[in-house]
Amino acid sequence: MPPHLSLLPFIVAGWLFFCGLYGIITSRHLVHCVVCLAVLQTSTYMLLLGIGYRLGGAAPVFADIFPGTATVDPVVQALMLTDVVVEAVVVALLLAIVVKAYEKSGCIDPKDLSTLRG
């Protein structure tokens, strides 16, 4: 593994995290804010995959290889499956909240939503 590639997944994970965070901070549309949150959640996939990868490892499906050959980590992939489900669910619920907030207040800009109304 060439040394300049050894930390690449972690760097991409950090870059995606900060991209999503920057998008949330400077967002001018509530739906754009929610999609940036989804991008932020995908940064954790890169981190988990970077930890679990093994050079020359096969996929952890033993339908055609013998158990015991070098595979990548299946535990991390099980964690990521739960992560993907939770991302979809969180985005769905947040979009319902956004739709309701837009119907009640009429403004789509997060800055205009900051004043409390009685």
Added chain:
Amino acid sequence: MSERVRLGIFFIFGPLFLGLYCYAAMGLPQWGHYRGPYGDVISRVAVFERHATDAVNAINYDYRGFDTLGEEFILFTAVLGIMLLLRREEGAADTKADARKQGEKSNEVEDNPALSTTIQAVSLPAVFVTVIFGFYIGLHGQLTPGGGFQAGVILATAPILIYLAQNTKAFKRITSHPVIEVIEAIGAASYGLIGIAPLLLGVPLLTNVLPRGVTGDVFSAGTIALISACVGIEVTAAFLLVAYTYLQEIISGEIAED
């Protein structure tokens, strides 16, 4: 807090956090040299213990089945929340009905254009292929990559293809409300019941008590296949409910015009 203050805070503390993150990342093992013991243990042991050739699904539904139970209830609760948030308010429905009764022609709601026969001719075989593929992926969860959740989402796109291809009446007839709710509840509850049943036999929660079968058969690996089917049923119904809840106003707006 104005946007410039927010951006200022972000650009001050962001690099600080980034520096800490890089310092922590340098302590991780290099990309490609996986060190930990658990992955190798599962790879060596899962096929012989559970007779399931897909190690990831064996972990998801058997070794760490309790986490997946929690994830299914997260999905259930979120769909409950979406339906509570977006339910039809009586006041809003009445104003729209009054507006319509004032002798208005149906030009405010986008009329359902007559779709070309090409779209209908292509999408009906696509629905067929989608349903067959969804059942295949869902039933072979313990053998090949796939499993309940992926199959649920694939099956949920079939009625949406129908909505795109034909008018909304067919979609409304398929996703008629009470049946889909009952199916989702049955899917979530049966996962819990499959977990509780081993307690009556004296073994811990969610133990794999069904016969394991021959490795490589479709009906093997005990409760993994059963749990995978329950999860698939629940996820299909959950996504259909979410789509129906979002489209409810648009559907009823168009259908009440007829």
Added chain:
Amino acid sequence: MMYVGAGILILVGISGFAVVRTRDVTAQILALGFYGLITALMFFFFQAPDVALSQITVGAVALPLMVMLAISRMKFRDSARQKSDGKEEGANHE
């Protein structure tokens, strides 16, 4: 072979940045769909077929679909409210 993986990782980073920088929400749906697909390709490269299937179905199909449903519902409410406001003004003028 590792250079192919590094290239895909950099492509993921670039398309994530593109999703964030697209301000128009209707165009952001397309960017999100592409981002989901390129992430699924990366999962295939990392020998994770289960997760790649999940990511294709969720990140490239279900997520853009839900964003599209939310946007279309907001636009429907907008047009319905405009029509009822227009009718009230028309009734007031008469």
